[in-house]
Amino acid sequence: MVEIKTPQQIAKMREAGLVVAAIHAATREAAVPGATTKDLDDVARKVIAEHGAKSNFLGYGGFPATICTSVNEVVVHGIPDTKTVLKDGDIISIDAGAIIDGWHADAAFTAFVGSGHAPELIELSRVTEESMWAGIAAVKSGNRLVDLSKAIEGYIRRQPRPASGKYGIIEDYGGHGIGSEMHMDPHLLNYVSRKRGKGPKLVPGFCIAIEPMVSLGTAKTHVLEDDWTVLTDDLTWSSHWEHSIAVTEEGPLVLTAPDGGRAKLAAMGITAAPDPLA
Known part of the structure; x- marks a missing residue:
């Protein structure tokens, strides 16, 4: 079952999305050489508290932190700690979420630590981010879930x-779907699978988190003994980008972008939905 939200519920998700955007801004600034991933988690906790929100990561399935910090070959679900010290040239995916009055938002970005990054790493992040936006551009009433998968994979290929x-x-x-829970139906593949069919139709009130993850090598991963940290099998470095999006009568609303996705979508010839909080 896909949960369809009312405009009022989407407005609450937008509130949560702006908290996530604030977490991203603060942790991006804090992701410098010498900082630990626990330092970034402390920053995120402070932002959440300042906004009167709740973390949807902390305690989720036993997860012990407020954000996921995934460095270099770690794809997703890296656990912040005091031992992981960021170094010049690292890349890090920071995945964060927030809850406002029971409604969720979730987003991730890849940050560059320090300077001197190889051009292929910069391009890896660009390709991953742009594939996410290609998927977002396909979020419109009447499309099917598979149209998002096609757009994401097609851009990368x-x-x-x-x-x-x-x-x-x-x-x-x-x-994944998102709303009254962080992870809900439907699951969104970042590639097309004939086994999955076309998936549900997108209608106003449909909300989805789009999050491509791309490596410089294998598509295969494994999980460490902590049952969370996901690495590429060949230890090639990876990038991860994510936004939460709502389908509305007026177009897509990027719940976790500071401007609702307006500028980026306009550059793609798409009109974003009005911000319900404006």
Whole structure:
């Protein structure tokens, strides 16, 4: 069952989305050489408290932190700690969420620590982020879930191959419905699978988190003994981007973007929905 939200519920999700955007801004600034991933988690906790929100990561399935901090070959679900010290040249995916009055938002971005990053890492992040926006551009009433998968995979496949030879579209993890819970139906693959069919039709009130994960090598992953940390099998570095989006009568609303996705979508020839909080 896909949960369809009312405009009032979407407005609450937008409130939560702006908290997530604030977490992203604060942790991006704090992701500097010498900082620990626990330092970033402390920053996120402070932002959540300042906004009167709740964390939807802390305690989720036993997860012990407020954000996920996934460095280099860690794809997703890295646990913040005091031992992981960021170094010049690292990349880190910061995944954060928030709850306002029972309604959720969830988003992630890849940050560059320090300077001197290899061009292929910069391109990896760009390709991953732009594939997310390609998926967002397909979020419109009447489309099917598979249209998002096609858009994401299609964008990645059209890009020039990196020096490593290929981009790996991570297979075991993807996007998800979001609303009164953080993870809900439907599951969104970042590639097209004939076994999955077309998926549900997008209608106003449909909300989805789009989150491509792409590596410089394999699409295969494994989980460490902590039952959370996900690494690429070949230890190639990866990028992860995510936004939560709502389908409305007026178009897509990017719940976790500070401007609701207006500027980026306009550059793609798409009109974003009005911000319900404006």
